[in-house]
Amino acid sequence: MLVQRLGAPSDFDPLLERARDARIVMLGEATHGSHDYYRLRGELTRRLIAEGGFSFVAVEGDWPDCDRVHRSVTADPDAAVEPRAALERFERWPTWMWANAEVARFCRWLREWNGQRPEPERVGFHGLDVYSLWESMQAIFDYLGEEAPGTLDAAQDAYRCFEPYGRRIEEYGAASRFVSARCEDEVVCLLARIREHAASDGADAFSAWQNAEVVTGAERYYRAMVGGGPESWNVRDHHMADTLDRLLDRYGPGARGVVWAHNTHIGDARATDMAADGMVNLGQLARDRYGRDDVVLVGFGSHRGTVVAAPHWGSPAEKMIVPPAREGSVERRLHDLLPEQAVLVFGGADQPDWVTEPLDHRAIGVVYNPSSESWGNYQPTRLGERYDGFVWCDEATALDPLPARGARGELETYPAGV
Structure with missing residues (x-):
């Protein structure tokens, strides 16, 4: 296992080396509402595009909403010139997952990047989800x-x-x-x-x-x-995996994709208690379909901070306090061992027990109640099996939602809100 302190974009080099030959790189998030995850994920993705030649970004979002963003970032003549305008048209709750300042900044960069390239080489932005x-x-x-x-x-x-x-x-x-x-x-x-x-x-x-x-x-x-039970979750993640397959085929031979989704979707379910409950997920399906060498799964996590979430399904978003991680969790162990921000790349024979043995790993969805930390929001995880790499932020801050239109939403997903 390799640990690298984060301070400059070049500090991602060890992770980029691991992803150099991969066809798919999945970048997670421990919440849907933390600025630091979106910012660091954007930095990583810019390097994957600029240095690795990745073909598209596919996110845990709706196809029609993301298609408007795609048309903007690829400079379709009938699309919004400013990607932020396309993001502000997101209508399905929770809009802040993608209609936020961090995604707007990344999409503005992507439009500028694409503007310097011929149309067939432009990098797309697509939605994987099933709700719309x-x-x-x-x-x-x-x-x-x-x-x-x-x-x-x-x-x-x-x-x-x-x-x-x-x-x-x-x-x-x-x-x-x-x-x-x-x-x-x-x-x-x-x-x-x-x-x-x-x-x-x-x-x-x-x-x-x-x-x-x-x-x-x-x-x-x-x-x-x-x-009830896991079947609707499995339908959803199979749909996302199938959409990813179609995108790779659409972009042609040699196509490579970056995926943005919650840790619960991109971290291999077999390294958690999800498998015992009969659940599969996007990361597991990608490893099975393309092989472990062609798929790099990167989780994200933090010890404490603030987050944008809602107290109830469909209610307005709030900025909430994320309390320090509980004793015995991955996050508490990393808080004790690592600097404020770091990247971990797993592999080799000398991995410590907290990488190979099950520890509780925090997951926060769009619905969150900080007082439930004593009994909820944690999932037993073998970190080094669930992910190929991990991005650590000791303290994460809330993201900045855009003034989107949304009020409509779906029923809560299984498990809640991820």
């Missing part, structure tokens, strides 16, 4: 209305099937326990029709295909959610 059923349906209507109006019937059938549930799409999940209420056939038909057109080249055709995949994934997700 209605937004993706609307995007499909817009695309078919322009490109293939004769195929609108399949989209209309799918829309009519979901329409009785309106924005309360979770009610579809409850109704789907009765076979006659399911929309599965309609969305499969829609996906098949869109795939026919996606065979033609072009960003719009690919985006329409991905929106149809989102509708299909969302239908499965809401049906699984009713049953």
